[in-house]
Amino acid sequence: VRCSVEPMLRASPETLQARFLRVRAQTEALCAELSAEDAGAQSMPDASPAKWHLAHTSWFFETFVLSNTPGFRAFRPEYGYLFNSYYEALGARVARAARGLITRPPLSEIYEYRRVVTARVAELLETAHGPTDALRALVELGVNHEEQHQELILTDVKHLLGQSPLAPVYCSSLPAEPAAAVSMALPAHVFREFAAGLVPIGHDGPGFSFDNEGPAHLHYLLAYALGTRLVTNGEYLEFMRDGGYERAELWLSDGFRWKKQNDVSRPLYWDASTGELVQVFTLGGPRPLALDEPVCHVSYYEADAYARWSGARLPSEAEWEHAVRHEAVDGNLLETGRLHPRVLRALTENQSFGDVWEWTSSAYSPYPGYRTLDGALGEYNGKFMCNQMVLRGGSCVTPRAHIRASYRNFFPPETRWQFAGIRLARYS
Amino acid sequence: VRCSVEPMLRASPETLQARFLRVRAQTEALCAELSAEDAGAQSMPDASPAKWHLAHTSWFFETFVLSNTPGFRAFRPEYGYLFNSYYEALGARVARAARGLITRPPLSEIYEYRRVVTARVAELLETAHGPTDALRALVELGVNHEEQHQELILTDVKHLLGQSPLAPVYCSSLPAEPAAAVSMALPAHVFREFAAGLVPIGHDGPGFSFDNEGPAHLHYLLAYALGTRLVTNGEYLEFMRDGGYERAELWLSDGFRWKKQNDVSRPLYWDASTGELVQVFTLGGPRPLALDEPVCHVSYYEADAYARWSGARLPSEAEWEHAVRHEAVDGNLLETGRLHPRVLRALTENQSFGDVWEWTSSAYSPYPGYRTLDGALGEYNGKFMCNQMVLRGGSCVTPRAHIRASYRNFFPPETRWQFAGIRLARYS
């Protein structure tokens, strides 16, 4: 299987039209090696078929960008029912768990749909005076939306392939890992200190952000310290060997119940059936567990229990954001093509962006002063602000242009199929 | 969409090899118009993807016929895990509800698997002295097994397509229905009388039968009468209009609870969203409800409630078998290519075979003296003899060569996605 994650060439500065076309092409590149069968199956209600992602991201542009343009005609009116994700304001839709049953239209028609939508949006952006601000805003939202689904395509395909006893491979040419030169030689964890004080939080300034990243506001922080790197598989194994999954005092009450009910005793994708030599399923197929890689595919409950076991805690999202506010966005993101967390390459690397999303101790709530957008787009973020935890920093399957210090990802605490891991914090 | 149900030419008498090849080809013909996506999706745990049926029927020949031949090598050893249905003696297997996640191997490889298996079995049958009795018996079983899955392919594809809001069509060239010349002019139901007595039941004589059809034995019947035709949609509508679904006194206790919990108020595939003009989903797409067609896709609970409402009852399987024992097997079976029940064409037609499976009042139990086969094949029928009801007579998607008077089909009483309907009985 040829590796389908080739970084798209990116002009600098890039016009909105160029960015739009690049992102659209990137999505298709990610699916290039998936058969119609691979692209059609749904492995669990939380995951969606790649075909659905391909269609839904086009429906998003069609609905929010194209439908108000003169002479608009829907590609196929039924698509609103099939490919609306969760917008109540836009009417009824296929039940989430039934997305894998949409065998008609065929995948080929979805690619045609993409072509038509891409061409029409690109044409809109091709004007003498440049697009209006309103159009720019909607296309930028659509592009960022599509980048979110690029990550979901990879997490969902991984989950699907991970069900199979045949250990199928999404991409056989993933780069080999470098020898672990650094991390295990470290004198355990190093923490960087931050002083107490009132700090700015939230997105401010130019550049795209989602509504949930604002308004920018002040937040008072106690003095704290943050781990300079991510927790590794080797460290997590120590927790496991110390009975971490059986010691109730380390767990939240909901977490311990979840663990028992679902018989969880190791991160997702770890196959312990071969005894001590743990195999890990990756998008490049099964590999032996690399002790120095960041631990990945753990739930909030596991991250929280690990932190408590280690004598530390998880950072709040404000602590995290304050610490990385002035860091450049760089790291093991989608464009490295690894599609897997990477061992630390230097003691100066702090893995803030990429590798794994970092669970924070913060429940996903509106920022002070937050107001949802009007209309259907008001449903984009605001209606999910309950029963979820915030994750920060992006992962090895997040596009680089998509992530920033103020970015708030969110999932329910039991979520494991996302590339999520652990950074420690403590009070000074 | 071209109609893929073309009756295969059938020599008479047909050698076992010819029958084997014809049945294998027929299975593929039924799937000819299904895309890889259509063939891969699973609409509910009880239904399987067409692709799985294509593979499983080949695995059956490979496992029970080929694996004991000299020089045997499995096509791919993992297929045992993927395509074993329920044979505990043959090891672990994919969970039933996860058959839709087998996107690898691709459908094309399954067709290759079929070609290899078909060729090798055909070769085995091609001997100077003819196959041994043991080989004949296993191939006959495999052929009958494959015919069962032909019916399941059609019921399962219908269920999958029936989920879609787009009303997709399995086959667009189904024959149009003749005008209803007869049934509604009938003076209601006519019953044929049978005298009390000790009668032979069960398969006896030459020709293939499943183990659950024997041993042949004696059974004492009271005098009874059997409806000369099937209950129609129009008659069933009267039951509905008389509040049949709301009148607890007409229902079994389990049935009334099932009805409430599942909010059932009409046969499966009836779409009443358009008011009085009921649309029915068929393998040829939606059609207006034809009042004179046999009612179809009802559960045992509904059949039983209808019978009670009409002042009659369902026949026992012995009553049914005694009545049709000497009838020729003819009717609206798979080979008519209609794939849907048919209106009565003459008063002399009694619809014993084909159209719809007829729910009987008999729980599925072993016949007196029944013993299961040794080995894995002992699991074929015997281990299901609990919590199921017997159906008789075959349906419009049953191959003609497959059905006979002694044939016992069985499903749990809440089953609706099979082509099942109603014949009435009463005591004389």
Next chain:
Amino acid sequence: VRCSVEPMLRASPETLQARFLRVRAQTEALCAELSAEDAGAQSMPDASPAKWHLAHTSWFFETFVLSNTPGFRAFRPEYGYLFNSYYEALGARVARAARGLITRPPLSEIYEYRRVVTARVAELLETAHGPTDALRALVELGVNHEEQHQELILTDVKHLLGQSPLAPVYCSSLPAEPAAAVSMALPAHVFREFAAGLVPIGHDGPGFSFDNEGPAHLHYLLAYALGTRLVTNGEYLEFMRDGGYERAELWLSDGFRWKKQNDVSRPLYWDASTGELVQVFTLGGPRPLALDEPVCHVSYYEADAYARWSGARLPSEAEWEHAVRHEAVDGNLLETGRLHPRVLRALTENQSFGDVWEWTSSAYSPYPGYRTLDGALGEYNGKFMCNQMVLRGGSCVTPRAHIRASYRNFFPPETRWQFAGIRLARYS
């Protein structure tokens, strides 16, 4: 705790009034040692509080016997809602699983309800010319109905007390068991032979019977043989030690799934937490497992698997009935006050009646010619004739006057809290 099961003196012949009064008093005697708390709790949806049984059996007489008498006034009109079991024709009622929430009216009021109903029915029976046939029939039904609930009171109280870690005792003065003098010395199982032929089945003649025991009819039996005694705990232990619960080939498909889902590996009430020395919870508290006692509290699935393991099978209900048709009703029934199965006392004892209900291989279906009664009483038996298996012979908590050769008890195959065990059969 004083033993509350004292056999009531029984005149012979006994008038209907005397029988009525004796049965009513017996019910109360069974509950004499239960506190209001014990009598009010419901340990699972299938079981009911003793208080509910006390009330429901009175409601039955009030509804079916008293409500049509001149000047009738309900004791309290709301009782129809609270204490109707399942009669749809009589209106809405408390959900089955919520019977334990009826803390008002208090238990004392329920006893008052009983006194009022008992007095009024007794008065009706006290007429110069004797009760009418219609009245007799209804009172006889009510008396038999109440006897069924006597058994349920004991099975349901056992289930409730069995939940407690304190091993509470229903009755501390149960008779000690005699030393096991006989059974284990037997040369395994002995089978009694019966010839093939057309035999009469079902209740015929005078004396009360339930509608499901008729009509009497003919049934053809193959030659068969029936175990002369029940299967013992010691024999069942051998099945367990031979891996019986893990060997799929011994089980029905539904049964093996049930076993896995419910993690079943021994009969209900066996406590194996102490290792080899199994403790068994009884109505007299925990006791060491007695190897020679009949095994009890097994499901149909377990009984069927055991029979298959032993090379035999379960009898059909017709085989069972034919064998005991002319036996006197005697054995370890409620009146012995043991409330637990008893070891075989002599080789000539065949344990047909009492000790444990015997699972048969027969699904619970209507007999040929069966018609339900008119009105609400038609719901008594007929509407349950689906998804249940027939048990025969009564148990150690069945009143002697209640059981007979034609008596058909029925429960779903997974039922374990009834006193149900195993008798073997085979074809000759």
Next chain:
Amino acid sequence: VRCSVEPMLRASPETLQARFLRVRAQTEALCAELSAEDAGAQSMPDASPAKWHLAHTSWFFETFVLSNTPGFRAFRPEYGYLFNSYYEALGARVARAARGLITRPPLSEIYEYRRVVTARVAELLETAHGPTDALRALVELGVNHEEQHQELILTDVKHLLGQSPLAPVYCSSLPAEPAAAVSMALPAHVFREFAAGLVPIGHDGPGFSFDNEGPAHLHYLLAYALGTRLVTNGEYLEFMRDGGYERAELWLSDGFRWKKQNDVSRPLYWDASTGELVQVFTLGGPRPLALDEPVCHVSYYEADAYARWSGARLPSEAEWEHAVRHEAVDGNLLETGRLHPRVLRALTENQSFGDVWEWTSSAYSPYPGYRTLDGALGEYNGKFMCNQMVLRGGSCVTPRAHIRASYRNFFPPETRWQFAGIRLARYS
């Protein structure tokens, strides 16, 4: 039924021993009119029987106060298994949903248990030099713990009685409501303004508090405004009449799904079966809905949807606490004996304490710097800090001595059986 909520006389200042004895007596007074049946039943897994509360609060003192004193002997060792609520460090315990099955020991023994524990703790407090600080701290915790269970006894008994079709009464002598003189004449809602700034949050200073109320810390607030009174039934009815329960745009995503799955269309305990004249079930039995009373028994989801509909929002817990920080604790608390929210008596009353717990928009998270206690008591609060929302202010069934400005109550967002209502907030 005599009203069992008589305010206990309270000396001022009150010694710890006096407070202890008063609280213990108050708990028993609340249960004085409950029969053993009423006290034993459990209406849902989230609620516990009053008997269990009576025992558990004693077990708490026995375990945390008495068990370390010289010569300690447990009242009954099994009680640890029966009456431990959720302390994993203290071993196995009865499943939460099975608390209603503890019919033995009887209620009378639980009262004896209380007497023994009360006497022994009182004796410990009766020392020449006064109790040690450590003992004081544990007894104070036990007293506050018992006050929490007083509230739960009333919410749980209300839920149990509310299941009954007989509309039973916990207390028939509840005070009649005054005529509604004020609220509906108000010009809608009035909001009090608060300036932005860094404010102190959390408990600080002497007096008991739970660990989750600290550490005291600084928090930055935007300028905001808080409703001066609670939302009333009449106002909530307007929301309902405006289609509030059907308009997805008003709801959180989880909330709308919860509403549909549970078929919620009005507050708990509102009986709309009589049409417009809504009956409300109270601890004094059913009453007509009083439009001017604060709305009660709504979930967080309903509170949030109402707030959005009204153009406002729910306050954060910091906003709430800052606003009431200097208010005296007064209001319709347990000691008024009303056991039901009360209409506003004067425009100057702001209902901050008592009447109903007020849902805040804050997820229940640890305060900055929070550390759990060592040992089993560390499980008291910390392990629940996930998936719950904070409520503030106490209710009509909260003891006055128990509530304060910094008090944090918490429940999952779907909770309805607590006395919880709505106060509005908005940004200035």
